[in-house]
Amino acid sequence: MDSRGLILLQIIVLSSLGAKAFSLSPYYYQNICPQALPTIKKVVQAAVYKERRMGASLLRLHFHDCFVNGCDASILLDPSSTIDSEKNSLANRNSARGFEVIDEIKAEVDRICGRPVVSCADILAVAARDSVVALGGPSWKVRLGRRDSTTASRTQADADLPAPLMDLPALINNFKNQGLNERDLVALSGGHTIGLAQCFTFRNRTYNATNIDPAFAENRRASCPRTGGDANLAPLDATPASFDNAYFNNLVKQRGLLISDQALFSGGSTDDLVNTYRMYPRVFWNDFRKSMIKMGNLKPLTGNHGQLRTNCRMVNY
Numbered sequence: 001m002d003s004r005g006l007i008l009l010q011i012i013v014l015s016s017l018g019a020k021a022f023s024l025s026p027y028y029y030q031n032i033c034p035q036a037l038p039t040i041k042k043v044v045q046a047a048v049y050k051e052r053r054m055g056a057s058l059l060r061l062h063f064h065d066c067f068v069n070g071c072d073a074s075i076l077l078d079p080s081s082t083i084d085s086e087k088n089s090l091a092n093r094n095s096a097r098g099f100e101v102i103d104e105i106k107a108e109v110d111r112i113c114g115r116p117v118v119s120c121a122d123i124l125a126v127a128a129r130d131s132v133v134a135l136g137g138p139s140w141k142v143r144l145g146r147r148d149s150t151t152a153s154r155t156q157a158d159a160d161l162p163a164p165l166m167d168l169p170a171l172i173n174n175f176k177n178q179g180l181n182e183r184d185l186v187a188l189s190g191g192h193t194i195g196l197a198q199c200f201t202f203r204n205r206t207y208n209a210t211n212i213d214p215a216f217a218e219n220r221r222a223s224c225p226r227t228g229g230d231a232n233l234a235p236l237d238a239t240p241a242s243f244d245n246a247y248f249n250n251l252v253k254q255r256g257l258l259i260s261d262q263a264l265f266s267g268g269s270t271d272d273l274v275n276t277y278r279m280y281p282r283v284f285w286n287d288f289r290k291s292m293i294k295m296g297n298l299k300p301l302t303g304n305h306g307q308l309r310t311n312c313r314m315v316n317y
C-alpha cells in the first residue's frame with residue numbers, strides 16, 4: 001500500500017472509531033448506573049398493572065418523539081416562552097398521554113442513580129420496550145446514550161407525524177422521510193395491536209369507507225355518532241391489551257379502525273406482508289424488534305450535543 005493509501009486507511013479507521021464513540025450502545029448505563037434499567041422496568045410494570053392502556057400510550061410517546069427531529073425527548077417539553085410545545089400539535093393535543101409516568105420514572109431513576117445521569121430520551125425508549133413486554137410482546141436490547149434536546153417544534157410535529165386519513169403512498173412517503181422503508185411501516189403499524197383511538201380519528205372511515213366489514217362499521221358507529229362524542233374510545237384491534245398479531249388478522253377482515261390501518265391491506269404493495277404477519281406472528285415480532293431499534297436510532301443527540309435534563313418537561317438553564 002502506498003502512503004496515500006495508508007493515510008486513507010487511517011482516516012477510515014479513525015472516523016469509524018469516532019462514530020463508535022458517539023453511537024448508542026445497550027450497555028451505556030452498565031457502569032454509570034447499573035440500577036437504571038431495572039428501575040425503569042419496575043415503574044412501567046406498576047403503571048401497566050394499574051392501567052393496561054398505559055403500555056400503549058408509552059409506546060406511542062416514543063414513536064411521536066422519534067419522528068420529530070429524532071429521539072431527543074422533544075415531545076416532553078411543556079409550552080413556555082421559548083418552547084413551541086409538540087404537545088400542542090395536531091397528533092398530540094388531547095391525545096398523547098403518559099407524561100406523568102415518565103415524570104415518575106425520571107424521579108425514581110435519578111433517586112436510585114444519585115444524580116441525573118439517564119436522559120429523558122433514553123427513558124422514553126426503554127419505557128416503550130418495557131411496555132411492549134408488559135403487554136406480552138417481544139423484547140429487544142435498546143441502544144442507549146441519547147441526550148435531550150433544548151428545543152421543540154410544533155410546526156415540525158405537524159409536518160412529520162402521520163395522520164389517520166393517510167393512504168398507502170402518503171404513509172410510505174412519510175416513513176421514507178425518516179429513512180424507514182415499507183417493511184418498517186407495516187411492522188411498526190403493528191403497534192396498533194395495543195391501545196385505543198378516539199371517535200374523531202375513525203369517524204370518517206366508519207361512515208364513508210367501502211373497504212370496511214359492514215358489521216364492524218355498524219358496531220363502531222354505535223359508539224361514534226356522526227356529530228359529538230369525539231373523545232369516545234374504541235380499541236385499535238380486537239385485543240387492545242395484548243401485544244399479539246390480531247391487528248393483522250383484523251386488516252385482512254377489513255376491520256382496520258383507521259383509514260391508515262386499512263390502507264396497509266387494500267390491494268397495494270403491502271398486502272403480502274400483512275398476510276405474512278397474520279400467519280406467522282414470530283415474523284412480525286422479529287421485524288417489530290428490528291424496526292423499533294431502527295426507529296429508536298433516528299437522529300440521536302450524542303457527545304456534547306443537547307443536555308441531560310433534570311426535569312423532562314423543561315430545558316436546564
Ligand code: HEM
Pocket residue numbers: 053055056057059060063094095096097162163164165166171188189191192194195196197198199201236258260
Ligand atoms: C403509520 C402511521 C400511524 C398513524 C396515522 C397513527 C395514528 C394514530 C391515531 C390517530 C391514534 C389514536 C389517537 C387518539 O385517538 O387519541 C393512534 C394510537 C396509537 N398509536 Fe398510532 N399511528 C401510526 C403509527 C404508529 C406507530 C408506528 C406506533 C408505534 C410503534 C403507533 C402506536 C400507537 C399506539 C400504541 C396507540 C394507542 C395509544 C393509546 O391507547 O394511548 N402508531 N395512532
